[in-house]
Amino acid sequence: MTITAPGTVTSSELLSVVASRELASRRTVFAGIGLPTLATELARLTVAPRIEVVYESGVCGAHPSHLPETIADAVIVSGAEAVLSMPALFGCVLQGGHIDVGFLGAAQIDRWGNLNTSVIGDWENPTVRLPGSGGAIEVMANSREVFVVMRRHNPRSFTGTLDFCTTPGPDRALAEGIRPLGAGVTRVITELGILARVGVGEELRLVAVHPGVTAHQVREATGWDLRVADTVETVPPPSEAELRLLREDVDPDRVYLR
């Protein structure tokens, strides 16, 4: 557990707060465990009081007594509004088009928001075997938009060429004649700032930096020739109110606020 000095904001806190703000006005979120949990729970207390988290495990409308440790934790089942089978969850809820925002992570992301979670190296003989898609391919194809939260922003993760495209954005799908439902990745939130794109045909662009970070630094940390918005905003630092809610109400035991 990290002991946080008053006034110091950890990377987890920063990413959670920034991601929570992006959830304003969103209704249904498909979230994994960790930073997405923190972001969503904080959003519920701030910008999106009626947000509903849908978990890959089948839980809708969770009312957890503790911060869940996995997407299938018993604490999200007890007292939930509904628990669905996986065919219903993936078929009706996700593929059916009921998810506004899906949260995804990745080992590698490219300029179009395509993701690799399968291998580093060659698929047949990988240097590192990663866990694979899980439900990521379906979250990307069927959510209206996807947010990616990446702790590390460096050229190996933000790469010009994926070692393997596990989870394609809509541009790759359309090139194959398959029409996905949503816009793909619209926000990438990192320790350096925020990349954004609106939808098909558009690359990720740098739209905001954290205080003290320059556009040049972000471009250096990115493995492709990153486009920069005409006006790059500075992300307002986490407010006292946001930090207090996050630290005292959302994750008082610092399960994910590492």
Add this chain to the structure above:
Amino acid sequence: MTITAPGTVTSSELLSVVASRELASRRTVFAGIGLPTLATELARLTVAPRIEVVYESGVCGAHPSHLPETIADAVIVSGAEAVLSMPALFGCVLQGGHIDVGFLGAAQIDRWGNLNTSVIGDWENPTVRLPGSGGAIEVMANSREVFVVMRRHNPRSFTGTLDFCTTPGPDRALAEGIRPLGAGVTRVITELGILARVGVGEELRLVAVHPGVTAHQVREATGWDLRVADTVETVPPPSEAELRLLREDVDPDRVYLR
């Protein structure tokens, strides 16, 4: 309600008893309401003690307190072993291949065991609009064999040419290149006797007659040139034990023993 003189056997009783005997050694039966209910319940008390009835409404392992009035009667739900959704019932149980015998009725049947339950006359401008398939098309395509119980045996119902083929047997399906799971209709039980076929490529043949009925009579009552087995058995009349069970235990209120 029919008042039955002792010693007199009604047509419903006869058909139920004969059908029940055919269920010997069968495990799972997909049954509608009426004569199939009587036949199955009697078989449970005689030749097939462990028979399981699966109802189109989703009920498996019913333990009804009363004889059900519909396939969705509350009395088959209370105390049942399982109630499934219709996708599970039709998809996993029926199409999945778990049904040994399906019971079907029809307005018209032809020599191959193809059935019409849609229209008398032309489909676009019918003389009589019948209820349609219900689940019959699926029962025929996916049960290992199908029993048909028909009260009336006459050339209009046993027809050379169906006005419309709602529910095809496997011969018609194979002619179109579609391979059904089961054998189609293997038994037709009527007030005159029993027609049977083994499977693909074979017509229905007269294999048994009720006492006092001749093969000639059955051929006259059939709208096609009915083949007759080399040896036509005489159906043993309902035994006292069978009748007692049927009248006293299965349907004491004579709900279906009209």
Add this chain to the structure above:
Amino acid sequence: MERTDTADGPSKVMSMKEAVAAFVHDGATVSIEGFTHLVPTAAGHEIIRQGRKDLTVVRMTADIVVDQMIAAGCVSRLVSSFVGNSSAGSLGELRRRIERADPAPLAFEEYSHYGMVCRYLAGSQRLPFYPLRSYGGSDLPGVNSDLRKVTSPYPGPDGEPEQIYVVPPVNPDVTIIHAQRADRRGNIQIWGLTGIQAEAVYAADKAVVVVEEIVEDEVVRSDPNRTLVPSHAVDAVVVCPRGAHPSFAQGYYDRDNDFYRAWSHISKDPERLRAWLAEWVYGTADHAEYVDKLGEDFWAGLAVGEALSEPVNYGRRL
């Protein structure tokens, strides 16, 4: 009525009048599901009262409520897999329409039960089609051009290419179902026969759920597996006790088998059918009046006993 918003979101509770006015429009495709159990009859009657026209009704078992809606002039097209009065006889109005276009024709799309189930599965899962092992050799594809075939990209059991029939999705403008209970925000719980209701709701653009009763959030949340449809898929919750009559609601009231038998006679005679609608639908302001008119003695005849489920433990770590 319970219109108060809850801590977790807005109440979706509204009156039947409001729900039908808001979500059932002239010319709409309306799915009405409930397989013998939980037939949303009261909703059908309110559609009749409000005089909706030119509806396409999608319903696996087109039964009494559909015959009534057709007789009231609400329906121009029917999509169904069973057009009959259960095992109790015929639907007089439907047969006159189809057999003699009397007093007007009715367009009819004929399916089998599983064909309809698969249309809802495709609709709810946003699939372009759903495959099923039926229809080979049937005359139905000859009269329903939406029954089509696909060649599997995997070899069949004999190593040769394999063909299979498929059905297209159905995506109604609105689906109406009846349920035993819900919370105010529309988490819907059903037990006993659950049929195709969940998929019919997910397939639709809007969903209206009529319930026997609203319960507190804690009741629903004590048993989340019992929630057949989560609130995110529901647009209106209408409280309408006994709203499934003459169908039944397991644990609430039994099926009115006498009325099913009576309907074959009522519907056979157009005059009698009109008189029935005049008295029981147009002549009642809402379903509460219809229920009162039947009288308490009548309802006592449909009373059910008690057969409570054993509880299960959803407990989590301490």
Add this chain to the structure above:
Amino acid sequence: MERTDTADGPSKVMSMKEAVAAFVHDGATVSIEGFTHLVPTAAGHEIIRQGRKDLTVVRMTADIVVDQMIAAGCVSRLVSSFVGNSSAGSLGELRRRIERADPAPLAFEEYSHYGMVCRYLAGSQRLPFYPLRSYGGSDLPGVNSDLRKVTSPYPGPDGEPEQIYVVPPVNPDVTIIHAQRADRRGNIQIWGLTGIQAEAVYAADKAVVVVEEIVEDEVVRSDPNRTLVPSHAVDAVVVCPRGAHPSFAQGYYDRDNDFYRAWSHISKDPERLRAWLAEWVYGTADHAEYVDKLGEDFWAGLAVGEALSEPVNYGRRL
């Protein structure tokens, strides 16, 4: 053990040893399901004890039990959509096999979660394929030739022909799942997360269900909607309390999150992994010994509270 036949049919209750011996054969395709909840770990351990070889394991979330079975030399092929130790780290043995063929290669078929779900749906419904709106633009079809495309026979939203990916059915020789309770004939009740267990059972030729407890028929029949798998689809019922550890059983015991974290370290070191198997699997005669070895204090740490479902009424007419 409860081996008595019941009035309605034969008991399917048998020991884990008997069930694995009867239904899991060398070279078989074995599906092991349970999505984080109700992972049939004890069954995996018995497969290890009996020294099964050359298995094809089908499992959406290949996690600790799969890593253990691979390490014990039981598995030659894996079909999965997530090969990781939940969010707690890596599977050491699996990574050594795939990254370095150390000590032997492992054939791997990679899917996404819904791809696996659809394979079970196709398998359970006896369909030649199942369509899904995934995989367009992914590199997965390039390394998995079973991901194929079909052209819909209905025009797409733009009026042009529409293509969609499909997956083939999976039909395991045997599916093994863990459940909270069953009756002696194998009517299986599960609550909390139900995952893909029902479809995995229906897709299989044989099904073994491990349960926390056998209950009387009346308990099951008091709540037939809770039966996830009816007895006609089940071949063996194995009573094995705490048999899902380190996974959890809602209402029975919590997840052992510490062990998940520990496994990343244990499995990273082949020596340590072998020692762990020697002590906890080969060194225990059965799961009862494993449970005893962990000790009552340990189990007290995974205890759960009580959160009982409110009953519903299944009452029928009087």
